[in-house]
Amino acid sequence: MSGDWRGVAAENRDDITESVSLLLRARSRRLLGDLLRPHRRAIAVLTVVIVISNGAQLALPYLVKTGIDSGIPPLTRGGGPGTLIAVVALVLLAALTQAVTRQAFLRMSGRIGQDVLLELRRRVFGHFQRLSLSFHERYTSGRVISRLTSDVEAISELLEAGFDGLVTAVLTMGGTAVMLLVLDVHLGLVALVPLPVLMLFTRWFRRRSGAAYRRTREAVALVIVHFVESMTGIRAVQAFRREPRNQEIFERLNADYLEANSRGWRLVAVFMPGIKLIGNVTVAAVLLYGGWLALDGRVTVGVLAAFLLYLRQFYEPMQEISQFYNTLQSAGAALEKLSGVLEETPDVPEPSRPAPLPRAAGRVRFDAVEFAYDGGPPVLPMLDLEIPPGQTVAVVGATGAGKTTLAKLIARFYDPVAGRVLLDGVDLRELDEATLRRHVVMVTQENFLFSGTIEDNVRFGRPDAPMEAVVEAAQAIGAHGYISSLPAGYRTEVGKRGGRMSAGQRQLVAFARAFLADPAVLILDEATSSLDVPTERLVQRALRTVLADRTALIIAHRLSTVEIADRVLVMDAGRIVEDGPPDRLLSLSGRFARLHRAWMESLA
Secondary structure (H helix, E strand, O other), rough: OOOHHHHHHHHHHHHHHHHHHHHHHHHHHHHHHHHHHHHHHHHHHHHHHHHHHHHHHHHHHHHHHHHHHHHHOOOOOOHHHHHHHHHHHHHHHHHHHHHHHHHHHHHHHHHHHHHHHHHHHHHHHHHHHOHHHHHHHHHOHHHHHHHHHHHHHHHHHHHHHHHHHHHHHHHHHHHHHHHHHHHHHHHHHHHHHHHHHHHHHHHHHHHHHHHHHHHHHHHHHHHHHHHHHHHHHHHHHHHHOHHHHHHHHHHHHHHHHHHHHHHHHHHHHHHHHHHHHHHHHHHHHHHHHHHHHHHHOOHHHHHHHHHHHHHHHHHHHHHHHHHHHHHHHHHHHHHHHHHHOOOOOOOOOOOOOOOOOOOOOOOOOEEEEEOOOOOOEEEEEEEEEEEEEOOOOOOEEEEOOHHHHHHHHOOOOOOEEEEEEEOEEHHHOOHHHHHHHHHHEOOOOOOOOOOOOOOHHHHHHHHOOOOHHHHHHHOOOOHHHHHHHHOHHHHOOOOOHHOOHHHHHHHHHHHHHHHOOOOOOOEEOOOOOOHHHHHHHHHHHHHHHHHHOOEEEEEOOOOHHHHHOOEEEEEEOEEEEEEHHHHHHHHOOOOHHHHHHHHHHOOO
16 A cells, blocks of 8 residues: 555656646746747748848758769760759859858847846846845855856857757758658658657657756856855855864865766767767668669669669768757756746836835834744734934844844835835835835945945945035045045945945945935945944944934934934833933833843943
């Protein structure tokens, strides 16, 4: 009985695997069809060109047959040099036609392929930017890079060389089979006898290579992921002497990639010689049978010569098809991954009918909000909160209390599981992305800077801002002095991720970027954590001016930031346990007072 159950389970598993495979192939075909749709006219012209090219190619063996049978005495009656010269002229014309149409085909197909790749890269990059923060938190940067590099490159190889080989091979094989039967039915049938064996052999290769190349794409993605993460965190790697362990992991992943590639090439090593063997056996059979027919006078020498040339044309494309399958399977696996990414939907979708919000006053309200990460335990079990316009609110509490989650919900990096987050009475889910980002800006503790100048990074949130506005923003947060002291001033290159600047300098630039954007609501998520005490005091003085008439939410472990707040929220387990002006909370000897006392003792 257990054996029967195992058999049923295996059958079900195979059915599920086949269903998933069919789904992935359908999704991939849908994406490829969508990319090719704008080029339908060019593809139609391309089809005509390749048909003409193949027609010229198929004409050559037939012209050879005509030249032998009708143009070479004494085998012919009524033939002679004139007939032979005419046939040679037609051979040259066919060769010239094939060369011209071949050039046109390669140029047109290359242009279509590059346009498709351009659109694919544009879609993938744009879609990655639109996907929600939750997607990027679970989808590593290495996998993102793999999608846009190795996967797109695999599809590039398919478009540049694969389809060319496939279309040519299919037309050549189909046309050749017809010509074989037209020249002599009996000899043609002998030549086509191995065709069923050929098709079964090709089907076997296609199935096995499909699984092998999917494994190859997975293996190369893991290699890229590990490489990117190791290089991104190179400071931590070197600081903790992680190099040997990272090298060990890389060696294992690299070996898996080698094995996956080797599996694919082992299949090719069986398929290509097998095709060649079938072709050579067929040529031998045709030569034997055709020679006997020629000796018996039932076929001419020209027909036999044409048959041998056509057989060469028939089996040579099979080598190209094997190469095409290599490219196709690799590109198919890449296309599956790319189509999967492109069908990912943002967790915070754009509204179908956005609500207008010309100029926000900055009133923020949490209305019975519940939130949890990916079906986990509630982070905010039930939260009601209102922040009036222009108020500066500091949020404090232990790690994991829900402070950053509060900020992410206001910035709409996530949507609540239940309840609503409102800006000036409008649910954030009803605001389009551009409107929300114009009115709500968040400065995080990561203070990410992009490669370029300080000026470029300050302008990041408002690219059209004049230089005067950039300088005013830097002056407002106290960064103008140190920027001006640099040799290139505002045109100083910050380096990769701002690596040429200190953590405090990066945060000041991030502040200037946010202030230049001039939002109605400004969120500072532990944004002063990397500042030294003198710089922090300088920024706090600037914040009093900059945050005037602006709603601000300040999340910090360092309670010195609370000094500029109008109101303090103390959070614990996703709930607000204390709420009021900082002076009043200090006088109550509650949680905030204890936190403040512990912070003061730590300074002492």
